[in-house]
Amino acid sequence: MDDGETTAPVAAGPSLRTDPVVPMDASRSARDRRAAVDALFTEHGEAIFGYCVRILRDPVLAEDVMQQVFLEAFRDHDRFRGQSSRRTWLFGIAVHRCLDTLRSRRRAAGRSEPLADRDEDPEMAELEAPGRGPFELLSQVQRLAALQECLAVLSPESRATVLLRFTTDMTYEQMTSHLSASQDALQMRIARAMPALRECLENKGWTGE
Amino acid sequence: MSDDKRDDAAWLLARERGQPGPAISEERVARYQRLEALVAELPATPIAPPVGLQERMRAKLDEASGELADVAATPLREHPAKHRRWVAPAAAAAAAAVALIVVLRARVPSPESPPTEPEIAIRVTPGDPNRSAPTEHAVGDQLIVEVVFRNRRGGELRVYDDEGIAQKICAAPGPGCHIESADDRITLVLSMTVKRRGALQAVLFVPALGRPSAGQEADLADAERAGIKVTPHHQPKYFH
Numbered sequence: 001m002d003d004g005e006t007t008a009p010v011a012a013g014p015s016l017r018t019d020p021v022v023p024m025d026a027s028r029s030a031r032d033r034r035a036a037v038d039a040l041f042t043e044h045g046e047a048i049f050g051y052c053v054r055i056l057r058d059p060v061l062a063e064d065v066m067q068q069v070f071l072e073a074f075r076d077h078d079r080f081r082g083q084s085s086r087r088t089w090l091f092g093i094a095v096h097r098c099l100d101t102l103r104s105r106r107r108a109a110g111r112s113e114p115l116a117d118r119d120e121d122p123e124m125a126e127l128e129a130p131g132r133g134p135f136e137l138l139s140q141v142q143r144l145a146a147l148q149e150c151l152a153v154l155s156p157e158s159r160a161t162v163l164l165r166f167t168t169d170m171t172y173e174q175m176t177s178h179l180s181a182s183q184d185a186l187q188m189r190i191a192r193a194m195p196a197l198r199e200c201l202e203n204k205g206w207t208g209e
Numbered sequence: 210m211s212d213d214k215r216d217d218a219a220w221l222l223a224r225e226r227g228q229p230g231p232a233i234s235e236e237r238v239a240r241y242q243r244l245e246a247l248v249a250e251l252p253a254t255p256i257a258p259p260v261g262l263q264e265r266m267r268a269k270l271d272e273a274s275g276e277l278a279d280v281a282a283t284p285l286r287e288h289p290a291k292h293r294r295w296v297a298p299a300a301a302a303a304a305a306a307v308a309l310i311v312v313l314r315a316r317v318p319s320p321e322s323p324p325t326e327p328e329i330a331i332r333v334t335p336g337d338p339n340r341s342a343p344t345e346h347a348v349g350d351q352l353i354v355e356v357v358f359r360n361r362r363g364g365e366l367r368v369y370d371d372e373g374i375a376q377k378i379c380a381a382p383g384p385g386c387h388i389e390s391a392d393d394r395i396t397l398v399l400s401m402t403v404k405r406r407g408a409l410q411a412v413l414f415v416p417a418l419g420r421p422s423a424g425q426e427a428d429l430a431d432a433e434r435a436g437i438k439v440t441p442h443h444q445p446k447y448f449h
């Protein structure tokens with residue numbers, strides 16, 4: 001993670017004896033790390049997957065990126081300094097990887113605009129077809145689907161910012177490094193995105209309740 | 210952007226920054242609070258995780274932890290004692306060489322040293338000096354942005370509105386754009402008449418982005434890709 005942390009000391013290598021004995025410390029370290037990241041995955045895996053789905057709008061890509069997140073967490077486990085919660089740390093890695101993935105796809109497609117995403121995955125399109133009728137008469141699932149549809153209208157960067165701002169405990173200072181944008185830019189994104197979300201939901205019948 | 214949305218954006222911006230800003234109705238404030246709660250209530254995932262997701266993830270972690278254990282278990286080559294006799298002096302020599310390189314680089318500036326952090330100064334000249342609320346900025350005022358920086362390749366100032374649309378670009382001398390350069394020290398002065406309500410933000414690009422604006426987000430992304438240093442003014446100005 002590019003977070004300005006100093007490099008943790010390298011784990012001790014094998015002893016300098018002639019027999020190639022596997023030191024207990026090194027293998028136990030690998031096991032302990034594996035167990036710790038496994039616990040993180042159990043606790044936060046679904047939320048990270050869900051976040052990636054909302055940004056990338058492609059479940060297959062989202063799973064790919066989710067795997068990258070936890071592999072990176074495994075690799076950098078010992079570098080975590082506790083300056084944020086583990087959840088925030090994971091979301092920071094996730095948003096970085098998601099936006100990197102989107103940028104790579106844009107470059108590969110030779111585009112400067114975000115990819116058209118609504119029709120790329122039938123499952124996503126189906127999710128975002130809320131029932132007809134006044135917003136308040138929709139079921140909770142359908143209301144959230146309507147919100148998901150409105151979020152999809154935002155750029156991936158704005159969507160990522162809105163989700164981090166209101167679904168995690170990340171501060172703007174923490175978001176700047178993960179979203180590669182200044183605090184000013186992130187605050188402007190929120191200031192523009194929320195009126196757009198409000199208007200979109202109101203067009204679907206939301207009365208603010 | 211409608212006036213309503215523009216007012217809301219200004220209120221939201223001020224709130225996010227913890228600064229005083231224009232007021233909006235209590236009904237709209239409550240609506241945004243409800244909207245934020247709706248976003249916060251989104252379920253962890255909008256779709257059920259695919260079958261086998263956990264197993265595949267754990268298989269990847271098994272692979273990674275197996276590799277880590279393999280690396281740790283790799284024995285030294287034969288004659289470890291001989292190895293130890295020369296590794297310490299060689300390592301010390303390498304460390305000394307790296308330290309020397311670091312010191313030399315610190316002392317000898319490259320021909321195009323990164324400029325010290327430029328500071329953007331903003332002034333607003335009232336369009337109507339007899340305005341009843343002289344402390345507020347309004348449409349018709351003159352926005353003047355000035356920055357001094359060092360870079361032989363030059364730079365440019367852009368002013369974006371609250372929709373991210375560039376309202377003014379100062380990259381070459383012309384109306385509303387004054388540039389002075391002496392050696393690698395450059396002074397850019399941008400001036401423009403404010404024609405619409407909303408927030409305006411000045412951003413310095415060094416060196417210049419050198420192309421028309423594709424919107425603030427796209428411009429910032431392009432700058433990042435090109436290694437162009439971006440310095441936004443710390444506080445957008447709001448014009449009523």
